Structure formats: C-alpha cells, structure tokens
Amino acid sequence: MQIYKVGGAVRDRLLGKPVTDIDWVVVGATTEEMLAKGFRPVGADFPVFLHPKSGEEYALARTERKNGRGYGGFIFHASPDVTLEEDLIRRDLTINAMAEDDQQNLTDPYHGQRDLEARLLRHVSPAFAEDPLRVLRVARFAARYAELGFTVAAETLELMRQLSESGELEALTPERSWKEIARALMEDQPQVFIEVLRECGALKVLMPEVDALFGVPQPAAHHPEIDTGVHTLSVLEQAALHKQPLTVRWACLLHDLGKGLTPEEEWPRHIAHEHKGLKLIKAVNERFRAPKDCQELALLVGKYHTHGHRALELKPSTLLELLQSFDVYRRPQRFEEFIAACEMDARGRKGLEQRSYPQADYLRGAATAARSVAVQPLLEKGFKGPELGEAIKRERLKALKAYKEAASA
Incomplete structure (x- = not known):
C-alpha cells in the first residue's frame, strides 16, 4: 500500500499558495484493507474513505470509462493493480495531475510542473472531453489563477469548444452546474470565468441571456464602456474587488x-x-x-x-x-x-x-427613518387590522418626507 498526496494540495504548494483541502490516493490497496485500518467508506460510486483521525478523504487508485452522457456517465474500476500514473491520467488538468509521497518526492508524468511555470491550464488527455463539467471547472480555475497570469492552452480551449457544440453541456445537472458557478463567482476575478465560457461557446449554451448582452450598446454618456456585456463583466469585477x-x-x-x-x-x-x-x-x-x-x-x-x-x-x-x-x-x-x-x-x-x-x-438613511416609526402609539390610539397598516404607512411616509427635506437642506 502506497499513499500519495494528489491534486490541488500539490498544485498550491508548488505555487506557494495556502493549502486548505488535502486529497489522498491509495495505490495497491483493497477496500477490505482500508476498512481493517479503521477508514470509513463514503463513496457511493467508487471507493473513497475518511481517515479515522484526520477525517481527510482517501480514494483508491482508479480508472474510468465513459458509458453515457454527462457528468455521471462513467464506469469506475478500482483495484490494487491500478497504478498511480493510470489514476492521474483521468484527471482534468496537468497542474492537477501531480502527486507527492510523504517525503515530498514529486510524481509528475504529464508535465504539470512545467505548465505551472508556463502559467498554462492544459488538459491531461483526450479523455478530458468525456466530462462536460470540466468546461466549467477550467473556466473556474482561469478565474482563480488569472492574477498569476494563467491562461487556457489553445488546444484545451478547442476541446472545450467541441464540448460546448456537442450538446453534452445540456446533460449537466443544475446542482453540479450551480456548484461550479457559485465557486467561480466567489473567486478573485469572476469576470474571467464568464470570459472563458464565452470564448469557448459555453456561455451561449448555459446562459444565453448573458451571452446576448455582448455587442449591445448603451448610451456613452452614462456608460463610457458602451457594450452591455463588457459593463456586466466590470460590475462583476467590482463586486469581487469589494468582497461582496x-x-x-x-x-x-x-x-x-x-x-x-x-x-x-x-x-x-x-x-x-x-x-x-x-x-x-x-x-x-x-x-x-x-x-x-x-x-x-x-x-x-x-x-x-x-x-x-x-x-x-x-x-x-x-x-x-x-x-x-x-x-x-x-x-x-x-x-x-x-x-x-x-x-x-x-x-x-x-x-x-x-x-x-x-x-x-x-438609502440607508431612508430605511432608518421608515423603521423609526413606532407602532405602539398607533395601537394606543385604537388602530387595528387594515386600519393599523394604513396608519403605519402614513407615519412612515411622513417620516420619509421629513428625511428628504432634511437631506435636501
């Protein structure tokens, strides 16, 4: 049994970024051996276990084969004879397909470290195109690492374009799509997520309403950027800058x-x-x-x-x-x-x-003025039911008139 740290933990350590989640892959082990060591099974589709003390996820090395549409259309095979290289080749990007042992010796069969240095998001193998969710994932990574100068490799963008045109994106479940969208919007440069989706043709499939904004002009007096799509990206960028x-x-x-x-x-x-x-x-x-x-x-x-x-x-x-x-x-x-x-x-x-x-x-001041209207005096005057509602509304309107006059003075 050999245990390796894989994926994001290796990538972010090499980038000098904080490592938060750690995933582990176990080579040469069976489910029975994992259970005997006290690991708790959690994977429904393939063998994933929680460490008895740390609670971190440990997955048996596995291969996968496409047998249907969408994110769930795969058959997984996990056994002690699956090698580390076979496990890593099924991952999405080369920078996520590296592993290291407990001595930090790097296993990098698909040149992830080279792509880290070149600031490239590149797919590991043609099997990338079998999973439509990867279009959103790559766009999300582009948003995350844009500040470091990362871009999507031309050949990967072409695969993403083929996926967008294939109809496979329609097979994504709302839940899986939303999870990626929500995570991408919370990155430091979420506008890059939308830009990459648009560049590969996925935006007009997933959000045609947003895609339709590009090329639509607005009055230059109010919008110097003119293009409505460009404006939307700028608003999103500001939201991230202000930590919304x-x-x-x-x-x-x-x-x-x-x-x-x-x-x-x-x-x-x-x-x-x-x-x-x-x-x-x-x-x-x-x-x-x-x-x-x-x-x-x-x-x-x-x-x-x-x-x-x-x-x-x-x-x-x-x-x-x-x-x-x-x-x-x-x-x-x-x-x-x-x-x-x-x-x-x-x-x-x-x-x-x-x-x-x-x-x-x-607006904050107006809300405070309206909220300052006390209900108790109106109750004491005998107002109740719909009449009370109207009386509260009149008092709030009076408070807002006074507020507006004071603000204008």
Missing part, C-alpha cells in the same frame, strides 16, 4: 438581462429594461436552481436598480414603495445587499470605478 457575498455577485451578473431584448432600432436606449429582464432572470434562476436568497435578490436588483441610482430624486411615496418591496423592517440585510449591488453597478463603468455613490448612504 455570492448573493450580490449573482445579482450583478443578471441585473441587465433585459437590455438583451431591446430591438436594435431602439439602441442605445433601453426603455423599461428592468421589467423586461425579470422573466429572463427568473429563467436563469430556475435553470440552475440557485438558492432562494440568490434568486430573490437577483429579481429585486433587476427590477429596482435604476431606483437605486435615482434615489436622491425619488418622491417619498416611491421611496416608501421601494422599502416595502424589500421588507426592510424584517429583512434589513437584503436591502443592504441591494444597495451594494447598485453601487457595484455604478462603479462598473469605464473610468468611473472610483466615483462616490452618495445614493448608498441616502
């Missing part, structure tokens, strides 16, 4: 989908794009079964982001409707995330990344 959570990043990606529906004869204006885009945002949300908080914020940002930009001009009654739509009284965090998305949208414009966004504090 996944909910905000997802909303940033989808906020302008309605502009892809504008007839060319109406360009560069996009009248009512906020409402037109809601059905598209809903479709993307459902396609990937995004978490409820991501779905809700994306729809609200899509509908109201121009309200956010015009906050200082809004009538108190419109401001109250906005606050009600977000239920700022019970869900203040969601409104805070809306403000963040609006600010990222404003900053995601060429040359305007550092411009201040006074709307943010104004």
